Amino acid sequence: MLSTTKYSYGKTSIRHLSVWIKNLNDVARSTSCFHTLSTCHFPIAPSTLVKNSANNNAIHKSVAQRSTLLSLTNNFLSDPIITRICRQASTDTVWNETSLPERIKTLDEYKAIYSLSIKDPTRFWKMAAERLDWYRFPTKIKNTEFDYRTSRGVDIKWYQDGIINACYNCLDRHIHHDHSIAQQVALIFEPDTPTESRHHLTYAELLRDVKKFANVLKKHGVQKRDRVTIYMPMVVEACIAMLACARIGAVHSVIFGGFSANNVADRISDCESTVVITTDFGVRGGKCSPLKNKIDQALNLKQCSNVKTVLVFERNHGMTELKDDCADLRDSLEWTEGRDFWVHKEMETVNDKCEPERMNAEDPLFILYTSGSTGAPKGIIHTTGGYLTYTSLTFKYVFDYNPGDVYMCTADIGWITGHSYVVYGPLANRATTVIFEGVPTYPDVSRYWNIIDKHEVNIFYTAPTAIRSLMQHDDTYVTNTSRQSLRLLGSVGEPINPEAWRWYHSVVGDHRCPIVDTWWQTETGGIMISPLPNVWELEPGSATLPFFGIQTQLFDKKTKKPLEPPNQGELCIADSWPGQTRSLYRNHERFVDVYFKTYPGYYFTGDGCEIKENGYHWITGRVDDVLVISGHNIGTAEVESALVQHDGVAEAAVVGYPDPKKNQGMYCFVTLKDHVEPSEELRKDLIRSVRDIIGAHVYPDVIHFTSNLPKTRSGKIMRRILRKIVEPDTSNLGDISTLNDPAIVEELINNSPRTKHPQ
Template identity: 50%
Template sequence: MSSFKIKSFEEYEQAYQKSVEAPEEFWGEIASTFRWQKKWDKVLEWNFTDPDVKWFVGGKTNITENCLDRHLEKNANTLAYIWEPNNPNDATVKYTYRELHEKVCRFANVLKKHGAKKGDRICIYMPMIPELAIAVLACARIGAVHSVVFGGFSAHSIADRIQDAQCSMVITADGGVRGNKEIPLKSVMDDALELCPSVKKVIVLTKTKTPVYMLRNRDFWWDEELQTVGADCPAEPMDAEDILFILYTSGSTGKPKGVLHTVGGYMVFAQYTFENVFQYEQPEIFFCTADIGWITGHSYIVYGPLLSGATSVLFEGIPTFPDAGRFWDIVQKHRVTTLYTAPTAIRSLMAAGLKYVNGKDLSSLKKLGSVGEPINEEAWHWYHDNIGKGNCPIVDTWWQTETGGILISAIAGITPLKPGFASLPLPGIQPCLVDEKGDVIEGNGVSGNLCIKFPWPGIIRTTYGDHERCRTTYFSTYKNMYFTGDGCMRDEDGYYRITGRVDDVINVSGHRIGTAEVENAINMHTGVVESAVVGFPHDIKGQGIYAYVITEKAPSDENLMRQDILMTVSRIIGPIAKPDKIQFVSGLPKTRSGKIMRRILRKVAEGDIANLGDTSTLLDPTVVDAIKAGAIKSSI
């Protein structure tokens, strides 16, 4: 546990002031508490024009030495993970730091045996089981770059990601389970690999005992390979700016972008934010309900907690299986002290009713958190009153895949709370609001687009293989600033409230999905001429996906056509991107230059058809009347 843990609001203000006035000294002191094989020559070099950001320049370390080895002297027998299986009748599995260290080293030797080396990209496609965390850490141990793909993605989506990163190896399982669904992971991966000649080796874990195809000299069983190696694996020395991982996220074009994070800065930022935001102290039990396939799982299931020597619950299942009391059963069973989950999960459990909460012992809870999207006030109060019993501070954390860790959040038990507000920036984070012209909006009681004007250690370094895309997406909209893509208001007290995406990205259940990606998938369906996708308010997911679709000829059976389109999207991207509503239209509202007026489509999707604004600039204003008339019938 570091000595840079904030203990009071006064300490927060002092730390924040220092982080702005002397950022290199501030982060240098924090970084000095980690294990380095060689100390850095310079804390920071940066410009936001190219962009080019480097932290702890010249320093050498390995993040797994800091996650595992440094805890062995005093805390080897502390629990690192408590794994809770999908089926509550199956046995819980626990790993101490010593056991996790041994398993990571042994599997790292399996990777080396099969030719994996520093800089190689390895795709990981696995269920939420301890071996997923072990695979991630084993890659980091030998300096290989992990690219974790969420277990719900389709073969097409996996192939896109493998091809972009030119992965040479895949780590997967025969299958996985989520709720009452079995997911044929190896079979889906086999379909993907038909398009991926770069992959030479596949390591397969036995999980569901599903019969799978194993290709000679390419596919190997995890358990058999472990028998052939020892448990001694020294950590590969890594430069602070060597790549740690690539994680793909949706953008405003159809092609997913590989967000790249490096070893040193990400390491320092993950631990600092975890310890401070959640005010973690041993022997507390931390339960983050995310999947390791998303950034939340990278930073607050794997790296942040392990760097801090914390004990985490790793959960294989879903919040509603076998019933909507599963989270509360886990809290009761493992005496969880901090629960970090998504507003979507909270809203779905809220809808299920208090009968699943009543009678559960939630007295161990001290802190609650939310992540993925802004939490609405109704859900905030339900969470606060019924789960926290009015005694647990809620940290409403705002951050992104690209930021590596939390940027704006209350500090548990220290920052005064306001429902619906992410609250204040953490030390080291310098947010600002800008107007459409790029001018900074000063003062409080204002709204604008949220930018960050100074780098922090966890900031994205590039988008893999396409630095220009990184520059244009994040650093070209406003000069010398990182543009978050979010709108934001800052109230009279200086508290920040995120008001939603201002670019062509929809936040569905806390997962960002690019409209272009969904449109591309819809347009691949036979008979579809063109489509336009927008977000609309959804009671459970926060935002739903509303698709306007032009077909070659009017569908004889609209419902069947809708189901076919859903199947197409599910196959190309994955079930998470399926539209909630599909409306068949004869045309789309376009300007004379051919640009789709999404503002109008959003208003129709939201049911706000009285405020469509001026449509006279459209190429064909009559299209709007037809869309309004058809909107009533569009529900699936």
């Protein structure tokens, strides 16, 4: 499936990714135009989708010459500015108001479009929908109700009479509008172990494989609206599986490859899947994980008795240049005849003709499970038309994507960021996107920066946790690489503390790359608050201003009354947007209880936020991460930020524990930078730093030095486990098998003064 080529042009490493971009200044960007499929003005002639691999080198040589010319015109920002990045004058061309612009150029333009999106959301979101191709363009744009007290109750519908297909919009339409796009690279695969070769799929190859795998699904009885579980590592085949489901109208439910068999079983059972897609093995950080065996274990549990088919991808099948890290383990695979099927063998039995299923805009596209406060996972439902409209538009504007850019997001497809900004958002914009199988520290901590150089990545989107873990090492791991291709950096997953922001900007971005610090949630579908690059001033640690159509509102936690900025409170959204989740699978009542009853008529995000005089938003973290100590509300994110400002601190996580005198005590887990040793003097210095930065009323009760923190394989700190340790309630830690290093939990328990665990 995935072609592997190794090539050079003279002694120069060749950038192959702009393959059929004829001229960046002349390309008509098909994603900016509205096309109705039934009246498409582009000729759709038959074309051969299978690329002749013998022509690879010739293709790449010609592009290498063109890329060299293009690189001379790509004058990246070079001024060493931190908070003001190339602010453009407001005297530029004014938006014409008839369609959405290709890019947002000025703050005045943003304000004008934002004002329209709030005052006339129907008109704005109609223009946003015109960026996609529809079988029937919707006439009913917005039909939503947030107030559960009305007779209608909470009900969210967008584009409800529109007919569309998400897969078509990510693949077919680009080729139909311009046949040369068939040979543009869509996906670049970067394996766990570094290689010199390039592994990539063009849009034509990706479309061919998606069609064939969609036919495999059909062969095994999958129909429109059936739920299909995908349990895969971060590989190209996972993207193929998602798009194949979307093509035939099946609802995919992707489960992160690090989840245990019990967690997998619960999710399969809840969404009532009868078909599971997996791989024999996954590899991360040089370690082999037997995913097929975990599926076997899950399916042996009673709740999964309805599963009839397991489709198994063979790791690195067809990529002969890649080492098969798990070859010795393949003979140990269990196999159930009649249930288990190798995908590569099934693909040989089908053709590559598969028309996209025509879907109502409100038909579900996928279910994605996220953690609930009760511990039971919530099945977030995202629908086809609204979700794709929103992710497509946010990707285009927030990342200022231009044809020929190489984009890399480090998120796993098991999380919402992988769905929205690895697969659907980029491909809907005809982007070239990197799929990275590994971790940022393998084989060493320069891996990200080497990947950026290897593939000449222009846009890089990662998590603050990864940034903080990498900044604790010597800067030479970064500075020994070029990174000259970079023009934009992004942050996602949690608030980024100013110290990490500055390091990211100055060391990784050489003071020249804007940072889009994005805030959003699984439930929102796409980015909600974020800078738009080169449009307004940046402030380290602030997500700045809301995206179009997003109307934020702060509330007082005690009085439940709205607050006017500048102020700090609980963050709500006043009106709906197309990318919003519609409900929880089979549990609309819980959906209403969690998101709409706290503040009637508003969507409650569960996050705290401070909005300052300039309108900039500073996310303070989950409201359940706010400590109430001696009558003072103290945001844990604020304390963590203060701790990591210390020169010796790499990372910090702050949680509360019951205290009879102060209501709560403050417990700080701290990891130190290389060559910094814990000491009583350092502990006192950290306490002093926190008090100096935040205020004398903030006093960390416990500073717990640790070599690591419990994190998921995607890098998210599991504060739930930390809270259990310090409560202490170590008998109820839940499943820790998904952690990157489960052994750290026992180490923390043994060393915590809050536990009575034997030393």
